Amino acid sequence: MSETLTRHARLASRPVSSRRRRRKLRRRRGLTALGFLSPALLIIAVFVLWPMVQALRTSFTDASLFGSSHWTGLSNYRKLISDPRFTNDLKNTAIYAVFTTVFSVGLALVLALALNQRMKGRGVFRAAFFFPFVASLSIASIAWAFMLDPQVGIVAAWLGRIGLPIGNGVRDPNWALPAVILVGIWRNVGFFMVMYLAGLQSIPAELKEAATVDGAGPIRRFTNVTWPLLSNTTMFVVMIAAIFSFQAFDQMYVMTSGGPFFRSETLVMLVYSTGFVDYRLGYASAISWVLVAIVLALSLIQLGFFARRTVRY
Amino acid sequence: MMKRLTGCAVMVAATSLMLSGCGGSSSSSSATTGSATSAGGATTAAATSTSGATSTSSASASTSTSASSASPSGQASSKAPQGGGPTTSITFWNSFTSSDKPAVEALVKQFNDSGQGVKVDMTVEPFDVLTQKLLPAYAAGQGPTITTLDASQVPGIASKGVLASVDDLYGSSGLDPKTLPAASLASTMWQGKQYGVPFAAAGTMLYYNKKIFAAAGITNPPTTMDELASDAVKTTKYTSGDQTKNTYGFIVPDHAAPATWAVLLNSMGGNVVSDDGKSSEFDSPGTVKAMDFWTNLIIKNHISPAGLGGVDTDNLFAAGKAAMYINGPWASSGFKTAGIDFGVVPVPAGSAMQTCTAVSSNMHLNAKASTAQKAAAYKFFKFWNSAASQTYWAIHSAYPPNLNTVPASAIAANPTSAAFLGAKGAKFYLPGIVNATQIDSNVVVPIIQKVTEGKGTPEQLLPDASKQITALLAGQ
Numbered sequence: 001m002s003e004t005l006t007r008h009a010r011l012a013s014r015p016v017s018s019r020r021r022r023r024k025l026r027r028r029r030g031l032t033a034l035g036f037l038s039p040a041l042l043i044i045a046v047f048v049l050w051p052m053v054q055a056l057r058t059s060f061t062d063a064s065l066f067g068s069s070h071w072t073g074l075s076n077y078r079k080l081i082s083d084p085r086f087t088n089d090l091k092n093t094a095i096y097a098v099f100t101t102v103f104s105v106g107l108a109l110v111l112a113l114a115l116n117q118r119m120k121g122r123g124v125f126r127a128a129f130f131f132p133f134v135a136s137l138s139i140a141s142i143a144w145a146f147m148l149d150p151q152v153g154i155v156a157a158w159l160g161r162i163g164l165p166i167g168n169g170v171r172d173p174n175w176a177l178p179a180v181i182l183v184g185i186w187r188n189v190g191f192f193m194v195m196y197l198a199g200l201q202s203i204p205a206e207l208k209e210a211a212t213v214d215g216a217g218p219i220r221r222f223t224n225v226t227w228p229l230l231s232n233t234t235m236f237v238v239m240i241a242a243i244f245s246f247q248a249f250d251q252m253y254v255m256t257s258g259g260p261f262f263r264s265e266t267l268v269m270l271v272y273s274t275g276f277v278d279y280r281l282g283y284a285s286a287i288s289w290v291l292v293a294i295v296l297a298l299s300l301i302q303l304g305f306f307a308r309r310t311v312r313y
Numbered sequence: 314m315m316k317r318l319t320g321c322a323v324m325v326a327a328t329s330l331m332l333s334g335c336g337g338s339s340s341s342s343s344a345t346t347g348s349a350t351s352a353g354g355a356t357t358a359a360a361t362s363t364s365g366a367t368s369t370s371s372a373s374a375s376t377s378t379s380a381s382s383a384s385p386s387g388q389a390s391s392k393a394p395q396g397g398g399p400t401t402s403i404t405f406w407n408s409f410t411s412s413d414k415p416a417v418e419a420l421v422k423q424f425n426d427s428g429q430g431v432k433v434d435m436t437v438e439p440f441d442v443l444t445q446k447l448l449p450a451y452a453a454g455q456g457p458t459i460t461t462l463d464a465s466q467v468p469g470i471a472s473k474g475v476l477a478s479v480d481d482l483y484g485s486s487g488l489d490p491k492t493l494p495a496a497s498l499a500s501t502m503w504q505g506k507q508y509g510v511p512f513a514a515a516g517t518m519l520y521y522n523k524k525i526f527a528a529a530g531i532t533n534p535p536t537t538m539d540e541l542a543s544d545a546v547k548t549t550k551y552t553s554g555d556q557t558k559n560t561y562g563f564i565v566p567d568h569a570a571p572a573t574w575a576v577l578l579n580s581m582g583g584n585v586v587s588d589d590g591k592s593s594e595f596d597s598p599g600t601v602k603a604m605d606f607w608t609n610l611i612i613k614n615h616i617s618p619a620g621l622g623g624v625d626t627d628n629l630f631a632a633g634k635a636a637m638y639i640n641g642p643w644a645s646s647g648f649k650t651a652g653i654d655f656g657v658v659p660v661p662a663g664s665a666m667q668t669c670t671a672v673s674s675n676m677h678l679n680a681k682a683s684t685a686q687k688a689a690a691y692k693f694f695k696f697w698n699s700a701a702s703q704t705y706w707a708i709h710s711a712y713p714p715n716l717n718t719v720p721a722s723a724i725a726a727n728p729t730s731a732a733f734l735g736a737k738g739a740k741f742y743l744p745g746i747v748n749a750t751q752i753d754s755n756v757v758v759p760i761i762q763k764v765t766e767g768k769g770t771p772e773q774l775l776p777d778a779s780k781q782i783t784a785l786l787a788g789q
Contacts, residue, residue, distance in 0.1 A: 065452050066473045085755075149625075150556040151618065152632055160555030171620030173766055257568070260620045260766060261759035276445055278751060 052292070059285035069282065076286035085262060086270065086287065092177060093266045097245040100184040105234070105241050107185065108192030113222075115193070116200045126197070130190035137187055141254035144183050145170055148255075176256045176264040183251040188244055192237045199233030200226070235306035239299055246295050267291050401689040402432045403458035403682075406447070407512070407674075408440040412646040416709035423705075424696045431689040433459075451475040456679050458686050459693065461512050464500035464673040468747045471503040477678040478506040482691055488698055492716050497673040500741045509675035510694040511715045513706075516669040516736025517571045517639050519661065523654045525560060525636040534656060538580050538663040541637065542610060548636035551615035562616040564635045565607065567761045568754070570623030571670040572742035573639045574761055578603045579740065580663020585757055586782065590745040593786065595757070596779035599665070604764060604771040611765050619765035630655075641672045642711035642733045657729070659737040671739035748785040756781045 059076055063069035080086050115126050132140060147155040150169040159166055166172070170179045203226060211221050249268040252258055258265030258273070267287060275284030409417045414437060421433050436457070438446070443460070448470065450456045462470060470476060483490050490498055494514040501509025519541075521534050529548045535541040545562030552559065565573050575585055583600030586593055594600060610616045621629075627644055629635040631651040639660055648655050660669040676697070678690050696702055703714040707724040713734045714724060724730050743749040760778045763769050 065448050066475075149628075151559060151629060151634055152557065157555060157557045160557065165553065165555070168618055168620060168766075171618065171625075173762075173768065257622075259568070259759070260762035261768075273754075277754075279448065 055285040055288055058282055059289050061282045063281040063285075065279045065281065072282070076283050077290075079283070080286060080290065085265075086267075088262055089265050089267050089270045092262075092264065093246060093248075093268075095177060096181055096184065096248055096266060097242060099181045100188070100245045100248070101238065101241040103181075104185045104188045105192055105237055107189045108237065109196055109230075111189065111193045112196030112200055116197060126194070129193055132187045132189075133191040137183075137250040138254050140187070141183060141251040144179070144186075144251070145255040148179055170255050170264075171260055173260050173263045176260060180248070180251045180255055180264050183255070184245065184248055187251075188241060192241065195233055195237050196230065199230045203229045231306065231309050235302070235309075238306075239302050242298055242302065243295055246291065246298075400430050400432050401685045402434055403686050403689045403693070405433050405435045405459045405676075405693070406443055406457040407435070407437055407461040408443045409461075409513075409674075410437055410439050412643060413513070413710040413712070416706055419709065420697065420702055420705060423702075424693055427696070429692050429696075431692050433693055448473065448475070451679070454681065456681070458679050458682050459676050459690050460679075461674050461676055462509075464497065464509070464671070464675060464741055465743055465749045467501050467508060467675070467677070468503055468745050469749065470677075471508050472747050475680050476503075476508050477680045477682060477687070478508055479510060479678055479691075479694070480507045482510065482694055483507060487691070488695060492718050493698065494673065494715060494717075496671045496739055496741060497675055497715075500671070500673055500744045501675050501677075503745075509677055511673070511698060512676045513672075513674045513710070513712045514715055515642050515672045515712050515733050516739030517573075517576070517641050517672065518657045518659055518669065518733060518736050519637055519639055520630060520644065520648070521637045521656050521658065522630070522633060522635065523656055524633070529636075534658045535637075535661045536658075537661050538577075541661045542606075542616075545610065545616040545637060546614045549614060549616050556618075559615075559634065561618065561629065561635045562614075563610075563637045564617040564621060564626045564629055565611065565638070566621045566623050566626045567619075567765070568622050568758045570626060571639070571641055571672055572753075573670070574607075574757070575740075575742045576639060576660060576668055576670055577607050577663075579668045580660075580665060581606065582663075582665035586743055586746065586752070586786065590743070591786070593779045593782035595760075595782050596775040601771045601775060604761075604775070608764050608771065612767050620762050639669070641670075642713070642729055645711050645729045657732045659735055666738060668738040668740050669736050671741045673741070746786065747788065752782050752785050756785070 058069075060071060060073060061069040062072050062076075111129055115122055115129075147153045148166065148169045150156045150160075150166060150171075153169060156166055156169055166179075167175050170176050207225050207229070208221055211225050216224065247268055248266055249272065252264050252266055252269055253272070256264040258269045268291070271284050271287050271291070274280050274287060405421070407417065417437070418435070421435050425432055440463075444466070447456065447460060447462075451473070452475075456475060467476075482488055488510070493511050497509065497511040497514045498507065501507065519534065525548050526532075526534070526544075529544075531544055531547060535544050541563060547562065548560065549562035550558075550560040565577070567574060578584055578600050581599060581603035583597060583603040584594040585600075586595070611619060617635075618625075623640075626635070626638050626640070627647060630638055630640075630644075631647055631653060633651075633653060645655075645657070660667070676694060678687065682690060698715055700716060700719060703716045703719050704723050706712065707714040707719065707730040708727045711727070711729045711733070713730050721731055721734060743752060746752065756778050760774050763774060764771055
């Protein structure tokens, strides 16, 4: 009898002790995670968060490289609104972002679908499309500027021969922005393709087989199985593509220096030229913070949009 | 859900900042910088002319010539030199990255080996990189003892108080200003004090392609601007569409090159800023007339593509697709390599004057240099501007000598240097103006690009541009 009681007591006490143990375990796990994360967190705090806070402070002053700076409140931000160069660059950045994001992601998906098939030379094609992402963009941009040069460029010559003249090439006010957009797409499409390939390969084959058995054709299989299951990848790729495009700098700097007459100048270029050519650090910091706010807002909107469409399986 | 959102948002913000940092640092190359208003910019940009790829490779290379390792005896810097006393080390930054670099290195090595107790530690970097680094380096107290600057940069940098006056270098025991390029000395004066020591000086000249001239039946290069214009029209072969077969009569760069437009405006009585640097003349009748004249030739007669940079013009001339253009001496070596049969003549006289762009690179002393460093720097300044060094410089670079006491016969071994002694009426573009870079890259260049693209006439655009220049002159 007493033996049974003891057993009962033991049984009753078990959940309590196991809960405590679980909590302890969780705390220990949390500490371990923090331990692993702390080097990265430290680096981010020192090299990212601290400069960001400093830049925010600078954006409220008239700081230059030399001499004392004065607190000017919101004057830099107010000046931005009426600065035609800023609004022009904001427009350029928006156009650049929309076109590079849409086309690089769309093209990446098509390429990934194509290169996910069994075919000869698949590895070569995958590597070739990925290559621009690892090559130095500055050097690639010099090559592009040469190829698109209307007088000495090979691409310009081909296009001219088939009746598609590109005007004055990257120096043409109508072609400067499209040219840097083209390079932006060329640069990123391989990276997004690899992301999509990874996404495609993580889709269980039996789902597609089941759809095939149910009589779905290739298009139905794509719209009803593949595309929904790729939504996590699409979210990641679209967000990264948007962020990349807001930070575009290299190819404009190298190919057009933002010209002609600021037609291909983006916000990051404006930050550069205001901060590091004119040394108006206060104003440059204000532009940077506007850029941070735009990217942040856009990313939150995208997160909200995709969060409702995420599929778990 | 909200927590995840915030977490992601922080991540996104952090990544975006980190990535934007990467963007900036990976693009220090390139000769197409918009900030290279000046001839010095073109010195680096243009000299590696024949291919853009060449200018990048030189751009990415930053060499530090350590003098002690270069000296034949391997003499350590701590050892006492022949003259006794300790060795003073001074740093020297310059942007002679291209064909003139070996001549600079050889002269610095000669100086370090000359037993004067000074070791010059030289860093050669592209013009735009040096310009970007210089003011931050001075602000951090890490500036070089000596740096070269383009004359147009001097007011902007001297006004920050980081350069020392070198008035006491000129005089009975030092350099004789009468023997040195007057334009270089004048352009490095700031608020009544002398801040510069001539390093390299030249005036731009007209390059012309003899083969294209012969094919068009022109026997002599132009001597007036009207002749230049008619020769340009005669030598232009233009069809729209496939432009790779076009030949252009007279190509005019509007950025990252020695100011060709300023020469064209000046020749016909126009100007960007008055010669005293006090007021804008960008909408004066002379400027409007000159800009109309050349814009017409560019738009209607296609004598030049619009929007060209210094490297573009060098490439076109080196490819034999341009009959004429104006540039400094450094470009010649690239054309020789490219096998172009070219001649060099003074820029033709216009209706108002005969002029060309003065290209002047000068040495400047750090305001924080110690007494010993200053003495050491002065020894180098005198060495550089000695007759022996300048003869060597003129023969081994494309520049004419700084000293007018070096006879042309002494540099006959280098015909290009000798020819550039003939540049006429050299004038600085935007001299003595603190905001010279902003005036050029934020106002003048975009306006010229708009006008030459046919997006407005000088009559429409110049008055407003002139107001912007007036504001920049007032320091706003």
